[in-house]
Amino acid sequence: MRRVKLPFALPLEDAEILRRRSLVLAKLCMLDEGFCTIPVRGIKEETLDALLHLYDDLFLDSYLGRTMRCLRVTISTRLTSSAGKFLCTKGAFRQIKSAEIRMSGDFLMRLDEGPFFLNGFSVATPQEAFLVVFEHELCHALETALYGQTGHSARFLGLAKGLFGHTAMRHSLPTRRQEAARAGLFVGSRVCFPLKESTVSGVVTYIGKQATVMVPDAHGEYQDRRGHRYTKYRVPLDHLKRIP
Template sequence: MLRRTLSRVLLERDPGAVLIADWTRRIGEGLLADSPHVREPNFTRIHTADLDRLFAAYDGRFLDGLCGRILGPDRLRFRLSRRMTRAGGKTTRIETPQGAPRFEIAVATTILFDGFGEDAREVTACGLPCANRLEALQRIFEHELVHLAEYLCWSESHCGRSRFQGIARRIFLHRAHTHQLITRPERAARGGIVVGSRVIFAFRGRPLTGRVNRITKRATVLVEDSRAPRWSDGRRYARYYVPLDQLRLVDPASARTPKKGRGKPEGRGKPEVRREHA
């Protein structure tokens, strides 16, 4: 019965632009007022409890609390991910031996914290411009809430399909199902560092030179080392994981033009260089 009611809400509800703007603004203001971590629009710390607060507020205001009533107390958990560097969020359906699936909503903190600096380009989420991290967080969470609600009603969810996009457009005014957030590769490219760049960095007090092989949360840099495993090109490389702000180009003139393109609170940590152990 609750699932049928939720499906009707998802397929028929259309609050209108004025109400949606008012509700989302109130939810954002409520998080700033209640959270001991998210204290300003461009917050620098966040906790999984803040995602719990957002869920209660959005579910109650937009979906009549139906998601929470269907799930009960133990079938939904929240996670903050530092390892997600391209997607803003992810909703996962987890099958269980008991038969009733559990769900997890993850939000990428790395992407949130990488945006909204003084020289950052405009960020959009779900096709809507975001003036600060709080607005981006809300748009990402709205998107994941639609995924969750679809899973509860139809056991599947696909943001590229018309049903999802219709729900997101009517209930949250979303104009797209993708985000234009600032990723680590884009941030690196602004400094001229891309895959293939030759770079210098310090490891345990000595300078090393290598080539960027991959960019995620950190840059993976390959440094020639006779004691390391042999790679497909016949050379031996040690692999280092280096924070982007600790890299310098060997030849700055060769820099390429970037393309546009429940534990402790998460925040800006103090990253260090790590070497992969053989």
């Protein structure tokens, strides 16, 4: 591992991490009432900017502001497979052209009362869960700024543990797919659902916010390799019933 002298304090004491995280939360709640209700009503763009700047100032001595000025935090309602994501594009000389921490709005808005168990510890509120998910993605941005690449190596864990006390990388916040799986729905499941006063049945081919279901239909616009025709429906997950 290449040693780089880090331009910020690491590791931090647990109590200090908690103090700084609550400070961020208090400041965000002052800025954005909708973010602080349970369940969360929404989050403003300015709040996402403030989130990044507060973390950068309080935890990283503004290192990212100096070295990765293009970094943005966005919220996406279409991101349903994970709670957060770090995306980065590089130019011809491996310089960073764009960097984004994309947070799942779908995720945030569905969180109700805690506790939530994530990254090795538990937090009480949806807002804290959101911050902890953000911290994980921030470590990916930071590792990229420091070393040019990022993954889930020991080096990454060292940053996540030293800065934010994360001791694991898994969380128990359910994604849509996991929630569907709990209800016995998977890609390939045979299901039925109500359609215009009757019930039709088909096969699940995708699970996101809604499921895609292919229903056999002699006049359908989709055709499989054996010549069977189907119509495609997008169906809310709670309308589906599994056919055993």
